[in-house]
Amino acid sequence: MNAGAGVPGIEIAGVSKRYGSANAVLESIDLVVAKQEFISLIGPSGCGKSTILKLIAGLAVPTSGAIRVDGMTPQNARETISFVFQDATLLPWRTVKQNIGLGLELQHVANARREKEIAALLKLVGLQNVVTSYPRELSGGMRMRVSIARALATSPRLMLLDEPFAALDEMARDRLNEEILRLRAEQNWTAVFVTHSVAEAVFLSDRIVVLAPNPGRIHAEFRVELPAGRTSAIRNSEEFNAIVARVSQSLRETLRQ
Amino acid sequence: MKQRAMTVLNALAVFAALVVLWQLILLVFRVPPFMLPSPWAVVRAVGARFPSLLNSLAITAEESAGGLVASIVVGVLVALVFAQSRWVRKMLYPYTLLLQTVPIIAVAPLILMWVGAGIPAVTLIAFIISVSPIIANTTQGLISVDENFVHLFLMHNASRMQLLFKLRLPHAVPSLFVGIRIASGLAVIGAITGELFAGSSRVGEGGLGYSILYASSQLQTDYLFALVLAATVLGFSFLFLVMFLEWYFLHRWHESARAPEAEA
Numbered sequence: 001m002n003a004g005a006g007v008p009g010i011e012i013a014g015v016s017k018r019y020g021s022a023n024a025v026l027e028s029i030d031l032v033v034a035k036q037e038f039i040s041l042i043g044p045s046g047c048g049k050s051t052i053l054k055l056i057a058g059l060a061v062p063t064s065g066a067i068r069v070d071g072m073t074p075q076n077a078r079e080t081i082s083f084v085f086q087d088a089t090l091l092p093w094r095t096v097k098q099n100i101g102l103g104l105e106l107q108h109v110a111n112a113r114r115e116k117e118i119a120a121l122l123k124l125v126g127l128q129n130v131v132t133s134y135p136r137e138l139s140g141g142m143r144m145r146v147s148i149a150r151a152l153a154t155s156p157r158l159m160l161l162d163e164p165f166a167a168l169d170e171m172a173r174d175r176l177n178e179e180i181l182r183l184r185a186e187q188n189w190t191a192v193f194v195t196h197s198v199a200e201a202v203f204l205s206d207r208i209v210v211l212a213p214n215p216g217r218i219h220a221e222f223r224v225e226l227p228a229g230r231t232s233a234i235r236n237s238e239e240f241n242a243i244v245a246r247v248s249q250s251l252r253e254t255l256r257q
Numbered sequence: 258m259k260q261r262a263m264t265v266l267n268a269l270a271v272f273a274a275l276v277v278l279w280q281l282i283l284l285v286f287r288v289p290p291f292m293l294p295s296p297w298a299v300v301r302a303v304g305a306r307f308p309s310l311l312n313s314l315a316i317t318a319e320e321s322a323g324g325l326v327a328s329i330v331v332g333v334l335v336a337l338v339f340a341q342s343r344w345v346r347k348m349l350y351p352y353t354l355l356l357q358t359v360p361i362i363a364v365a366p367l368i369l370m371w372v373g374a375g376i377p378a379v380t381l382i383a384f385i386i387s388v389s390p391i392i393a394n395t396t397q398g399l400i401s402v403d404e405n406f407v408h409l410f411l412m413h414n415a416s417r418m419q420l421l422f423k424l425r426l427p428h429a430v431p432s433l434f435v436g437i438r439i440a441s442g443l444a445v446i447g448a449i450t451g452e453l454f455a456g457s458s459r460v461g462e463g464g465l466g467y468s469i470l471y472a473s474s475q476l477q478t479d480y481l482f483a484l485v486l487a488a489t490v491l492g493f494s495f496l497f498l499v500m501f502l503e504w505y506f507l508h509r510w511h512e513s514a515r516a517p518e519a520e521a
Contacts, residue, residue, distance in 0.1 A: 057408075089403075089406060091406070092511065093430070102409075102413070103412075106413040136510060
């Protein structure tokens, strides 16, 4: 069970990425994410934060440098990784239940076990009332819940989230932020979270990495020293707003250069 | 509900007006019946020769349905091949265009020579004329899947077959139905056109197209009108059947196939 003990969750060493002969999207990125750490990547458009997620997932290959997930190549680690996309990316011809079961189905998990896992997940993310609904009948927030449940269905050890709540209104976003923290506390996965929202990043993360564009590179890092078990109330605290101010300041610097 | 009744009433009113106009033209211009029969004469012709009319209708329906079903089966199979790679598409797609642009009248003698007159030849013509919209639309549906969905499947190490049958094919069903809708009309037109020259292996008995030709050569213009009417009914029935199937399979999840009230 402890085969990966001592191995960092994610290790990105000297990674650059360019598409064709165009300018580099990412330039010599070095980043280590500890196991069970929650980090957020934040930065202006074009800083390559989504590209970093794709590289970690093995959906893109670095032009130079190396990436290890649990000590394995991203492709080999895939079974332990779940990806949550910006739009919920639900299959419209499948019901909520069938969408959540997609990953298990693709991995040929037996029917009976699948049913059990899905039932547990429906309860976990509060979707019991829409089990047989189709995605188009759901609100944006509900769709995102389904998307998260689908990602959790395969019991990931690493969650990659690419601006999952960008399209939601603030209330839905705040609620889902709390849910994400709760789910993560229960299941202890590592998370890399891409966002545009500083407050969201501060609320969720152990650490925030600010990226600068052209070419995409790491500009600054912030540790978020807020207690675990955060609730929305923390958003009004002085510490919270102090960190938000510092990260925002850093974000502005990336644009001035 | 009330609005739908109004739609039907409006359509009926237009129909009545057309019949009146038709009758007026006959009276004012004194058109001889062999050029334009009266509405009543057409109704009488339908009644008098109902069994043979029904027989012709059945033959044409069989041919168009056969051609359409063949188009759907072959069209989807070809699209599945086309979806495999851009290279295959580039190489083979021009030939489906060829199929679409070939003047069917020009190849009809060839088909007649190869297959012989009768139902198989006409079915083949209905197939040739209706297959390309199904290929084109289904291929488009198969390849226009959003990249994120593909990534989602790749994250679960999905196989090529899983990608095809659990993602691309269901995603292509709405486009497939667009293709079938176009093809259903074409199949009926193809069958009737086909019958004009490959209609029957027996004199005096064949589908609607064949009978139209026969009736016009005998100057039975009232029966000719009845046949044209039957052809229209056939085309409409095909279209309605396809639209019903489309609604049945898609209304739960696809925007385009909401219940008709949504438009009202």
